[in-house]
Amino acid sequence: MAGTDLAGRVDDLVTWATGQLRGDEVLLAGFSGEEADFVRFNNGAVRQAGSVSQRAVELDLVEGARHARSSVQLTGDTDLDRARVAEELRILREQRAVLPEDPYLLYNRDGASSLRVGRNDLPGPDAAMAEVAHAARGRDLVGLYSAGTTYRGFASSLGQRNWYEASTFAFDWSFYLHHDKAAKNSYAGFSWSADEFERKVQWSARQLEVLGRPAAVRPPGAYRAYLAPAAMVELVDLLSWGGFGLKSHRTKQTPLLRMVTEGATLHPSVRISEDTAGGVAPNFQSEGFTKPDEVVLIDAGRYADWLVSPRSAREYDVPTNGASSWESPESLSVAAGALPADSVLDELGTGLYIGNLWYLNYSDRAACRTTGMTRFATFWVEGGEIVAPVEVLRFDDSLFHLLGDKLVGLTDRPEVILDTASYGSRSTGSYRLPGAVVEEMVFTL
Amino acid sequence: MTQSLTEEPSLLDRYEQRLARHLPGDVAYAAFRLQIERSEGLAVRAGVVEPPGNGFEAGVMITIWDGGGMGYAATSNLSDAGIVAALAEARGWAARTAGLAVLGAAPLAHPSGSFTSSVERPFASTTLAERIELLRAQEQRLRTDDRIVDSVASLYRTDIDTLLLTNGGGRVRQSFRNVYPNLRVTANTGANTQTRTYGGGAFCGQGGLEVLDRFGFGDAAPRLAEQAIELLEAPPCPTGTMDLLLAPDQMILQIHESIGHPLELDRILGDERNFAGTSFVRPEMFGTYRYGSELLNVTFDPTVAGQMASYAFDDDGTAATRTHLIRDGILECGLGGTISQARSGLAGVANSRACAWNRPPIDRMANLNVEPGTAGFTELVGSVERGVYLETNNSWSIDDSRNKFQFGCEYGRLIEDGELTTVVRNPGYRGISATFWRSLRGVGNADTWRVMGTPNCGKGEPNQVIWVGHAAPACLFGSVDVFGGR
Numbered sequence: 001m002a003g004t005d006l007a008g009r010v011d012d013l014v015t016w017a018t019g020q021l022r023g024d025e026v027l028l029a030g031f032s033g034e035e036a037d038f039v040r041f042n043n044g045a046v047r048q049a050g051s052v053s054q055r056a057v058e059l060d061l062v063e064g065a066r067h068a069r070s071s072v073q074l075t076g077d078t079d080l081d082r083a084r085v086a087e088e089l090r091i092l093r094e095q096r097a098v099l100p101e102d103p104y105l106l107y108n109r110d111g112a113s114s115l116r117v118g119r120n121d122l123p124g125p126d127a128a129m130a131e132v133a134h135a136a137r138g139r140d141l142v143g144l145y146s147a148g149t150t151y152r153g154f155a156s157s158l159g160q161r162n163w164y165e166a167s168t169f170a171f172d173w174s175f176y177l178h179h180d181k182a183a184k185n186s187y188a189g190f191s192w193s194a195d196e197f198e199r200k201v202q203w204s205a206r207q208l209e210v211l212g213r214p215a216a217v218r219p220p221g222a223y224r225a226y227l228a229p230a231a232m233v234e235l236v237d238l239l240s241w242g243g244f245g246l247k248s249h250r251t252k253q254t255p256l257l258r259m260v261t262e263g264a265t266l267h268p269s270v271r272i273s274e275d276t277a278g279g280v281a282p283n284f285q286s287e288g289f290t291k292p293d294e295v296v297l298i299d300a301g302r303y304a305d306w307l308v309s310p311r312s313a314r315e316y317d318v319p320t321n322g323a324s325s326w327e328s329p330e331s332l333s334v335a336a337g338a339l340p341a342d343s344v345l346d347e348l349g350t351g352l353y354i355g356n357l358w359y360l361n362y363s364d365r366a367a368c369r370t371t372g373m374t375r376f377a378t379f380w381v382e383g384g385e386i387v388a389p390v391e392v393l394r395f396d397d398s399l400f401h402l403l404g405d406k407l408v409g410l411t412d413r414p415e416v417i418l419d420t421a422s423y424g425s426r427s428t429g430s431y432r433l434p435g436a437v438v439e440e441m442v443f444t445l
Numbered sequence: 446m447t448q449s450l451t452e453e454p455s456l457l458d459r460y461e462q463r464l465a466r467h468l469p470g471d472v473a474y475a476a477f478r479l480q481i482e483r484s485e486g487l488a489v490r491a492g493v494v495e496p497p498g499n500g501f502e503a504g505v506m507i508t509i510w511d512g513g514g515m516g517y518a519a520t521s522n523l524s525d526a527g528i529v530a531a532l533a534e535a536r537g538w539a540a541r542t543a544g545l546a547v548l549g550a551a552p553l554a555h556p557s558g559s560f561t562s563s564v565e566r567p568f569a570s571t572t573l574a575e576r577i578e579l580l581r582a583q584e585q586r587l588r589t590d591d592r593i594v595d596s597v598a599s600l601y602r603t604d605i606d607t608l609l610l611t612n613g614g615g616r617v618r619q620s621f622r623n624v625y626p627n628l629r630v631t632a633n634t635g636a637n638t639q640t641r642t643y644g645g646g647a648f649c650g651q652g653g654l655e656v657l658d659r660f661g662f663g664d665a666a667p668r669l670a671e672q673a674i675e676l677l678e679a680p681p682c683p684t685g686t687m688d689l690l691l692a693p694d695q696m697i698l699q700i701h702e703s704i705g706h707p708l709e710l711d712r713i714l715g716d717e718r719n720f721a722g723t724s725f726v727r728p729e730m731f732g733t734y735r736y737g738s739e740l741l742n743v744t745f746d747p748t749v750a751g752q753m754a755s756y757a758f759d760d761d762g763t764a765a766t767r768t769h770l771i772r773d774g775i776l777e778c779g780l781g782g783t784i785s786q787a788r789s790g791l792a793g794v795a796n797s798r799a800c801a802w803n804r805p806p807i808d809r810m811a812n813l814n815v816e817p818g819t820a821g822f823t824e825l826v827g828s829v830e831r832g833v834y835l836e837t838n839n840s841w842s843i844d845d846s847r848n849k850f851q852f853g854c855e856y857g858r859l860i861e862d863g864e865l866t867t868v869v870r871n872p873g874y875r876g877i878s879a880t881f882w883r884s885l886r887g888v889g890n891a892d893t894w895r896v897m898g899t900p901n902c903g904k905g906e907p908n909q910v911i912w913v914g915h916a917a918p919a920c921l922f923g924s925v926d927v928f929g930g931r
Contacts, residue, residue: 040906040907042714042716046545047547050534051517052804054519067496069496069499075522075527076522077527084501099494142715142719180723252631252638253631253638262636358722371842445851
């Protein structure tokens with residue numbers, strides 16, 4: 001297939017590996033790679049700076065219904081990489097010989113090839129660091145600038161080729177005032193706009209002014225609250241931990257279990273989907289299946305569909321919708337509501353403006369009861385006016401309340417938030433979601 | 446059949462020769478950190494053998510300190526051309542950050558030494574078929590009741606070989622053999638789902654097959670299945686203020702979140718404020734602050750045989766030794782490597798660690814242990830009039846200053862008039878680190894002390910997940926806010 005130089009190299013490697021197969025063997029190969037720059041800041045100075053160049057291929061060697069997998073780091077040197085792949089094929093062949101048939105093996109035998117290569121309009125590291133240095137002047141800035149090109153690919157010995165290449169940057173930072181009082185923000189995308197960055201810097205600077213007021217200590221209790229989109233990310237991210245996958249549903253481990261067993265629902269305005277078309281993640285997965293543009297997971301507050309990996313498809317005898325093996329959304333979207341985003345403080349009236357939540361977990365998973373902390377810009381609001389920052393509070397409440405019977409409404413202007421996580425490599429995940437006003441949110445500590 | 450994952454030393458030798466040729470002599474400090482990792486993941490779920498997952502990772506991080514700047518470049522291209530390119534990248538970052546870095550010169554040494562995990566029963570003494578059969582047999586023993594809806598037996602192991610070369614003649618080679626066995630059984634009736642696991646994954650360690658014996662992997666399945674069913678029928682944990690007795694496999698989470706992270710010097714220095722958070726611990730607290738009751742003794746101990754994060758040197762090449770962090774309840778020392786020590790002026794330990802070749806070392810927990818006390822388990826239970834005994838963490842949450850926490854456990858039992866009584870489901874408790882440890886009123890003796898760990902400690906920008914070790918006895922806390930679920 002046509003494409004970039006790296007796509008061609010991966011194509012060559014898999015074509016070569018296909019030539020090493022024996023009998024009826026089938027090879028599935030998932031490629032991942034990145035060229036990434038990371039600059040970490042603290043107190044406006046550079047804590048660590050550097051770059052990472054990595055590439056790896058995950059091989060799945062199949063014969064009939066027997067198969068074994070191996071993830072292999074590649075060097076980029078043709079001879080070295082062929083030697084590594086050859087060695088892995090030998091190991092996988094040996095392992096396969098002692099394995100039983102896998103009743104849940106499913107891979108795409110007639111998938112279409114695809115190519116998606118984004119432009120690289122990234123700023124150079126010197127330019128980016130200069131912008132950050134300017135923003136840091138006179139402020140206690142801490143955070144991470146990351147940028148680079150992310151590669152994903154799928155290739156099989158059956159001839160399918162899929163390639164994804166995106167060049168993105170993400171600057172995730174906080175301006176600190178003192179102790180835990182800070183304004184958190186992020187700027188991410190495909191091309192850097194000095195004006196857009198400056199707008200975000202000024203927005204954070206204005207938050208700092210309010211954070212400088214004496215903090216209010218709110219006792220545990222139930223408060224009316226506004227959850228900004230960044231806080232909503234944390235809630236739906238937790239819900240994604242088993243909430244939308246078919247396997248967790250069928251094994252009764254979903255936090256939305258009560259939706260199945262007791263007819264519980266979320267608010268009728270809640271619509272959650274895996275919006276692959278609207279996200280930045282690749283639209284193919286490691287068994288060669290293509291993701292549909294959208295999978296509606298929750299519609300009108302009720303289960304609509306599940307993310308179904310090929311393995312779950314076989315196990316539960318339903319079609320796959322191209323989900324990854326962990327069956328969690330990668331391009332999660334929550335539909336906008338009707339509350340005007342520009343007047344959420346008026347809608348809130350008196351209560352908590354929660355800019356960010358932190359460290360969420362289930363306190364009673366089967367009841368979808370969750371706990372977590374407020375963090376960064378969280379304010380006490382009276383009469384639609386921000387009064388003071390609030391000392392951190394722990395909430396403990398069910399999402400059947402927060403996104404259910406206690407939900408006043410969702411705002412009309414969803415925000416797109418790119419996932420800045422970088423475990424192992426830079427994430428391609430994203431969120432598109434609004435803020436929410438809730439009538440009551442329970443805080444315990 | 447490839448029995449051992451440990452063919453890498455020869456590969457390590459070859460790469461060492463190649464890397465050594467490129468060590469620069471014209472910079473103030475240079476370090477080449479090579480890591481080669483082989484892994485094998487096996488699992489049997491609900492009677493089905495899942496396809497084995499093998500892994501091979503290899504790469505080098507080149508770090509340069511020069512001219513007041515510091516930079517790194519990590520690459521999986523271990524050819525001569527790849528190393529040369531990475532070296533140029535690292536030089537470029539050092540030049541770019543000159544005068545902008547939090548620390549202008551490397552306070553790092555040029556060490557020599559080695560470490561190898563002790564292995565009593567190598568995995569090479571078994572075949573893949575035998576390992577799968579072991580898991581298949583244990584998984585089958587989890588399926589004892591129609592109400593069991595999911596069951597998994599798994600065994601994951603990594604063989605990690607590292608090499609640190611510095612341009613001052615430093616050379617450290619370390620080999621780690623990490624083993625992670627687990628069992629997981631889930632039972633359900635209606636809206637009640639209960640899961641029991643093999644220590645929540647905490648029963649891991651360095652070594653070989655003997656790691657499976659340390660916590661009785663071969664005997665655990667029937668008990669876990671029985672308890673999962675028992676929990677289905679159990680009442681919710683009561684809510685109220687009461688005494689709390691924590692089993693070692695919950696203590697490790699308590700230590701991790703509310704002692705380990707707050708003591709990390711990079712948090713105290715502010716590095717983590719944008720992501721993992723800050724700390725309620727301030728520099729002036731070291732030496733005087735009462736962290737816990739006088740029963741609390743906490744050590745950083747990289748010398749415990751078989752524990753997850755035992756090593757001779759950290760990833761900056763600092764020699765690791767056992768150090769008291771909290772003695773008789775008083776805070777003595779933080780968890781910070783050589784660089785954090787230089788930046789803060791505080792005492793620290795050798796805990797600058799990287800999760801992989803492609804991430805720079807930062808302050809991490811390693812082996813962070815609560816030392817045993819004198820009380821037997823029966824004595825601890827006997828001292829409680831009204832309380833609850835909790836095993837195995839399943840929920841963890843704490844604020845960004847590592848103070849207000851809330852944790853949940855898989856399994857609880859009431860303690861009434863000095864006796865363990867009714868099993869209770871969905872137990873949880875909450876508290877504040879700064880006061881919680883002062884309520885420690887009983888520390889189990891060596892018979893209750895267990896050496897464990899976890900593969901999943903996350904922090905850092907860029908993000909890192911690393912394995913750490915924790916050892917703990919059973920511990921008793923007075924007047925804790927306990928609660929239950931539905």
